[in-house]
Amino acid sequence: MTATQADPALQALMLPFADGTLAWPGGGALFLRARDGWPLHEHALPGLVCEQGFRPDAEALQRSGFEPRAPDDARYPLVLLLPPRQRDEARALFAAALARRQPGGTIIASAANDAGAKSHEADLARIAGPLVSRSKHKCRVFWTRPGAAGGDAALAAQWRALDAPRPIAGGRFRSRPGVFAWDRIDPASALLAEHLPDDLRGHAADLGAGWGYLAAELLQRCPGITALDLYEAEARALELARVNLAPFAQRAALGFHWHDVTTGLPQRFDAIVSNPPFHAQGNAARPDIGRRFIAVAAEALKPGGRLWLVANRHLPYEAVLDASFGGTRLVAQRDGFKVVEAVKAGGASARAPR
Template sequence: MNDRMTTPWGELEPTRFPEDPRERLRAWDASDEYLLRYLADEEVSLDGTVVVLGDRWGALVTALAAHRPVQITDSHLTREATRANLARARADAAATLLTTQDPPPERIDVLLVRVPKSLALLEDQLLRLAPAVHADTVVVGAGMVKEIHTSTLKLFERILGPTRTSLAEKKARLIFCAPDPRRPRGTNPWPHSYRLPKDVGPVSGRTVVNHAGVFCAERLDIGTRFFLRHLPAGGGARRVVDLGCGNGVVGTAVALADPGAEVLFVDESFQAVASAEATYKASGAPGHAEFRVGDALEGVPDGSVDLVLNNPPFHSHQATTDATAWRMFTGARRALAPGGELWVVGNRHLGYHVKLRRLFGNSQVIAGDPKFVVLRAVRE
């Protein structure tokens, strides 16, 4: 596989984060190349404030480093990949890295958008950025054909202005939007809150807060519902981690059931951690909690945790992969004290019991139904 990206501004060697020599997925795709080629061919002026929203692994920001772009991302892994790729290109200080929770720039002259998987996240971010966009702002979106839908185009049109698409090249497509600052946009519906059903343990009837882009932000997903019904009994664990916390409903359930527990909420999504903190505060949980954006259990001391609860994702952007789950499991084994437990919920077909048995030397089925299984592994 060619690991060099050819751009109008030279060749790059962007990588994903964390870097893995066995990784077969590239840190860019045809839509990144299409977007950069368009900017060069059309001689788009990049002299003002250039904002890159949703850059997957920092390839766009690194390619445009000479123009000191502003990156806005929801992903800790993307931000770390961007830092590494900028350093590799010797452009460490050539970009401003913001999260989706940070205040955006006051003026945007060029807005480049890598279309995210979540339409809700796109809506939230376009609404947040719209006040900074003016009539002369160049707005160009990019994505693979399978990522761009009629609903995507309607969102650009409703929030920013008239929108059209390019022809497809190498299964990639561009979105062109002509901003109309006079366009009424309405209020931002995010974050979204809802009440939990009455049959999910300590959090029954409690309010869940979801920022845009968080998994199942408009309702409780069936996997989490199943997990909530089969959590370990409280009282024994003192240091608990809700790993890949999402909106934080699992860790909040533990905090409500065992006020003496110290709960650490961890996710690589800035939107998720903000949601978890809001959910926890809305619940009125009496215990101590910490909220951290990071890569799995990186930075958590060895042997310092009694219980890890995990509903691992099996997608990274559009790619299906077990790499994230494996990092979570290995991190949990390192962070757990002897006798500490990892509890995992997942689809049956993912075969997590095999990975856990290989890593921990044991794996026990706590509960199961035709679709999901809850597994327990003990650090011996």
């Protein structure tokens, strides 16, 4: 999202400062899950520290002069946040905001009405005490009252633990709330893994690797893979992938990259696997992201290199596949998903469409 695009939740978040209801503190402020947008540029915000783990949003903040930082233990007189849709993840973030607030400081949050705003407001009130609330731009903005008594510190401590990685899939992997398909193996990725051939070899990449399921399956099924690079835009997911791929550290050279695939790749590969996203951070469909993943994969593959892709059956990827590759074939369709193999033109290993 660029600084000029509409972001109603961010507009609502900054409204109490814009109209003078709240004063910006002299001691700076922390913005959790920060996003850039024009409301951040209407007035000076001295001492604003941003935390953002989603690479495209972090890069947008940097382009606007904000420097996203990794989480630390510093406390601030003001903590702002845009809670995520997933409730356990949001509760953990509210608890983190409480821990990062200075005594007597303010926590302020905003969410769209159709993204759980009322539930988020009720959750913050449970651990922080009475709130002030306003509705604007089809969103709710709500904040703590300085010095107000109330809240449940024990519950806040419990909620902080909701973000901790935990075993899933019978203990084979570790995951956490909020990352894609966090508590299960995504059926589309499982379908792709089921059809992966065992003759993929050389240097491979997983684009949009998530918490590492496809990468693990690729290494397990394809003994000829000697190196594998994982590209993932969400830092919380990439941390998990490092843990989940640790058993393969002696099996192949592994690389983990916090990276927005749509900006291109710096290396060339013999094989690529991908279950590309078709949403950004919101719910609106974004098939252009998947199309860009395909184009980037074609650019990054060596001649004769192979892309193995899974996607929702209805997504319009065929045109970019045909334009970007020497040959493509539909490998499987099931439960609303399709698996496609595409081969880069040229090279001795190139295959004809079947």
